[in-house]
Structures are given as C-alpha cells and as structure tokens.
Amino acid sequence: MTNSYLAPTVGVTAIPLREVLPWLIFAGLICLLGVYFVGAEQGATAIFKGMYIHEFVHDSRHLLGFPCH
Amino acid sequence: MTTGSLLWRGMIVGFVAAILSFGLLKTVGEPAVDRAIAFETAMDEAKAKAEHDAAVAKGENPPAVEQEEELVSRPVQGGIGLFTGVTVYNVAFGGLFALAFAILYGRMGDYSPRASAALIAISGFIAVYVVPILKYPANPPSVGNPDTIGLRTAIYFGMLLLSLASMIAAWNVRNRLVDQLGAWDATLVGGAVYLVAVVAFALAMPPLNEVPDGFPAVVLWQFRMASLGAQAIMWTVLGLGFGVWVERVLAPVKQGRLRTA
Ligand SMILES: [Zn+2]
Numbered sequence: 048m049t050n051s052y053l054a055p056t057v058g059v060t061a062i063p064l065r066e067v068l069p070w071l072i073f074a075g076l077i078c079l080l081g082v083y084f085v086g087a088e089q090g091a092t093a094i095f096k097g098m099y100i101h102e103f104v105h106d107s108r109h110l111l112g113f114p115c116h
Numbered sequence: 117m118t119t120g121s122l123l124w125r126g127m128i129v130g131f132v133a134a135i136l137s138f139g140l141l142k143t144v145g146e147p148a149v150d151r152a153i154a155f156e157t158a159m160d161e162a163k164a165k166a167e168h169d170a171a172v173a174k175g176e177n178p179p180a181v182e183q184e185e186e187l188v189s190r191p192v193q194g195g196i197g198l199f200t201g202v203t204v205y206n207v208a209f210g211g212l213f214a215l216a217f218a219i220l221y222g223r224m225g226d227y228s229p230r231a232s233a234a235l236i237a238i239s240g241f242i243a244v245y246v247v248p249i250l251k252y253p254a255n256p257p258s259v260g261n262p263d264t265i266g267l268r269t270a271i272y273f274g275m276l277l278l279s280l281a282s283m284i285a286a287w288n289v290r291n292r293l294v295d296q297l298g299a300w301d302a303t304l305v306g307g308a309v310y311l312v313a314v315v316a317f318a319l320a321m322p323p324l325n326e327v328p329d330g331f332p333a334v335v336l337w338q339f340r341m342a343s344l345g346a347q348a349i350m351w352t353v354l355g356l357g358f359g360v361w362v363e364r365v366l367a368p369v370k371q372g373r374l375r376t377a
Contacts, residue, residue: 061222062119070119071215078215081208085201091269102188105257107201110145110343112245112254114268 086113117366122214125361126354130210133353134203137346141202145342146194149256151335153190156258159328206350213240213354217362225291229366230359237355243283243310245347248276251318254343256335260326271321278317286310 086108088094089101101108108115171178188197213236221232252272260268290306297305327336 059222059226059228062117062218064219067119067215067218070123070218074123074211075215078208078211081204082212085205085208087269091266098187102193103197104201104204105188106146106149106193106198107141107205109149109254109256110141110198110339110346111201111205112249112343112347114252114255114260114265114272116257116260116262116265 085111090115117362119215119218121365122218122362123211126210126212126214126217126358127207128210129354129357129361130207130213130350131203132357133210133350134199134206136353137206137349138199138202140345140349141198141342142194144345145339146198148335148339148342149194150190151332152256152258152339155331155335159258159330202346209350210354210358213237213358216240217358221366224287225294228363230363233359233362234355237351237359239283239287241347241351241355243280244276245344245351247279247314247318248272249340249343251275251321252324254340255326256339258328259331259336264326267322268324271324275317275321278321279314282310282313282317285313 084100085104089098090108091114105115168178213233216236217229217233220236221227221229224232224235227235252268252275286306286309289309290302293302293305296302
C-alpha cells in the first residue's frame with residue numbers, strides 16, 4: 048500500500064512562470080481589490096466618497112478580523 | 117493545466133467556503149455583534165445623560181442630543197451586507213489561493229497537487245490570519261477609537277505582511293536544508309525560523325488596547341471565536357476542496373499508477 052497523502056511524488060512539473068505572470072498581475076490585482084473593499088475601503092483610506100460601502104460590509108469587516116471603528 | 121483553469125476553480129471553491137462561513141458568522145458571530153452594539157448604545161446613552169444632568173445642575177442649557185443617522189440598517193448589515201462581504205472576501209481569497217498554488221506547485225517541493233494545496237492552506241491560515249490576530253485580535257463594534265483607524269489599519273497590515281514574509285523565508289530555509297537534515301528536522305528548523313521571526317516582530321510592533329472598560333469579556337470571546345471559525349472554514353475548504361479537485365485534473369496519470377501499485 049502506497050501512502051500517497053503527504054509523501055513526495057516524483058516528477059511534479061511546475062507551471063512555467065511566464066504562463067502564470069499575466070494571470071498573477073490581472074487576477075491578483077482584482078482579488079486584492081476585492082479584499083480591500085471588504086477590509087479597508089472608506090476606513091483608513093477611500094477610493095469612493097461617503098460611507099456606504101463601509102457600512103454595507105461593516106459586519107463582515109469586523110468578523111473577518113480587519114480593524115474598523 | 118493553465119493558470120486560468122486553476123483560477124476559476126479556486127474562486128468556485130472560495131464561494132463554497134463563503135456559504136459555510138456565512139452560516140457560522142450568521143449564527144455565532146452576529147449575536148456577538150448585536151450585543152457589542154447594545155453595549156455601545158448603552159454607553160453612549162449613559163454619557164449623554166450624564167452630560168445633560170451636569171448641564172442642568174449648572175443651570176446651563178443641556179447639549180442637543182446628537183442623532184446618528186443610519187446609512188445602512190442593522191438587518192441589512194447583518195444579512196445581505198454580511199453575505200456580500202464574506203462572499204467577496206472568500207472568492208477573492210480563492211483566487212489568490214489558486215494563484216499561489218500556480219506559482220508554488222512543483223516549486224515548494226515534490227508534493228502532489230492535493231498535498232501542495234493542503235500545505236499552502238495551513239501555511240496561509242497561520243501566516244495571514246492566526247499570527248496577525250494574535251498580535252491585533254479581531255474586535256467587535258464599540259471596541260476601537262475611530263481616530264486611530266489609520267494607525268490600526270497600518271499596523272494590522274504591517275503585521276500581516278511581516279508574518280507572510282517570515283513564512284516564505286521559513287519555507288525557503290526548510291527546503292534548503294531538506295537534503296542535509298532530512299524532511300523532519302528541516303521542517304523543525306523552518307518552523308523555528310518562522311516562530312522566532314514573528315515573535316520578534318510582534319514584540320517590536322506597537323501595543324494596542326482599545327477595549328472599553330466594562331465591555332463584557334464573554335462577548336469579546338464569542339466574537340473572536342466566530343471570527344477564527346470563519347477563517348478556519350475558509351482555509352480548510354480551500355486547502356482540501358481545491359486540492360482534491362485539482363488533483364483529479366493535474367495528476368490523473370499518477371493516480372492510475374498508484375492504484376496498480
Ligand atoms: Zn465598525
């Protein structure tokens with residue numbers, strides 16, 4: 048019986064970084080922006096004016112561990 | 117297997133994590149938020165009453181009562197607002213997780229897709245959530261001074277980045293030593309590197325305590341446990357769910373070989 052769970056497997060091929068890079072930049076930026084809007088927008092910094100986004104995601108901001116009011 | 121196909125899988129798994137997280141936060145987290153807001157309201161009312169009485173005693177006109185305008189109602193904040201925030205966060209982390217996997221798979225060691233995903237998830241959970249909140253714990257409404265939000269945001273994200281950098285450094289140390297020391301001892305050294313680094317950073321970063329006097333400890337505990345639970349759900353679902361899904365796609369040949377072994 049081969050234990051395949053955490054044992055290293057031979058011949059794992061990495062994805063070429065050249066292929067990853069464009070995804071990393073564009074999708075990575077969009078994902079970080081999503082985290083930013085939930086975690087910090089209209090708090091310490093703001094892209095949009097007002098408090099609506101802050102108030103709307105307010106409970107998740109607190110519960111996900113971000114600093115809030 | 118392209119990065120794009122990893123990405124959408126990560127985001128779908130993130131959405132599953134969001135639904136489970138929301139279930140926990142709605143049932144365990146929201147009652148703590150409501151009790152914290154009730155405490156805040158009671159404190160504000162007591163303060164306003166004290167100011168009013170003091171002004172009357174001195175024979176002055178009492179200060180006008182400030183009415184705080186509610187931009188978003190509490191049911192919306194605790195319902196669709198919470199769901200939206202948790203979903204955006206979990207789906208975004210699913211995407212970031214997939215991107216991290218695309219870079220690290222085959223580079224962090226000779227691990228299968230499933231094992232790689234599990235190791236990234238446990239490392240990410242510790243580095244991105246557990247260690248930062250051990251220094252700067254999650255706080256319910258009414259804990260925290262609005263004037264210090266800039267500082268608090270900066271030191272929270274600062275701690276998070278230092279912790280993440282330490283985790284990456286620890287993995288590099290571990291992988292560099294693995295031929296020399298063997299997997300077990302190299303992992304112990306890597307773990308020690310991470311631990312020493314984050315303890316040093318945590319001691320160097322400024323302390324923070326904005327819990328008001330008289331705030332119920334049980335509410336604080338319940339709130340923080342809900343927060344921890346939601347993050348544990350997210351990283352577990354990402355690590356295991358994404359791992360199993362990608363294992364099927366990335367390593368079908370290997371599985372066939374193992375089955376006959
Ligand atoms: Zn708040």
